[in-house]
Amino acid sequence: AGAIVIAGLISPYAVDRDYAREVHKNASMPFMEVFVDAPLSTVESRDPKGLYKKARQGQIKGFTGIDAPYDRPESPEVHVRTDQLSIVQCVNVILERLDEFGIHLTQTFRPLDEAKEAECSVPVGSKP
Known part of the structure; x- marks a missing residue:
């Protein structure tokens, strides 16, 4: 009922993303796929829990x-x-x-500026 859902998911399989898109289409609901991309080396350098290192060492499978x-x-x-x-x-x-999609969040989420970026970041190792 007028709710907007934004879900941040690890969606590694195209078939699953395509299914989610189709479900939305069949329900006449908008769907916007956002690909948050970075080279693997960058992602690994940002890994505060060391999960990539453990995966490379075989301690985490899949x-x-x-x-x-x-x-x-x-x-x-x-x-x-x-x-x-x-x-x-x-x-x-x-x-x-989102605005181009007709989902106007600017009343709730104004565009950010670089001076406020520190407020958006959680230092590595800290708890939100």
Whole structure:
């Protein structure tokens, strides 16, 4: 009833993403796939829990991107490169695209500016 759901999921399989898109289409609901992208080396360097290291050492099995596949999205509605854009820039790209979709969140989430970026970040190892 007028609710907007934004879900951040690890969705490694194209078939699952396609299914989610189809469910939304069949229900006449908008669906926007956002591909938050970075090279594996960048992702590994940002891993505060050391999960990628453990996966590479064989301590974690079925880890997406290491020993489990990841199907790169072929045509997401939004593609942000976190190794090239700041958090603020990524958020603003997503907000702009939502606005183009007719989902106007600017009353709730105003575009961010770089000066406020520190407020959006949680230091590695800290608890939110």
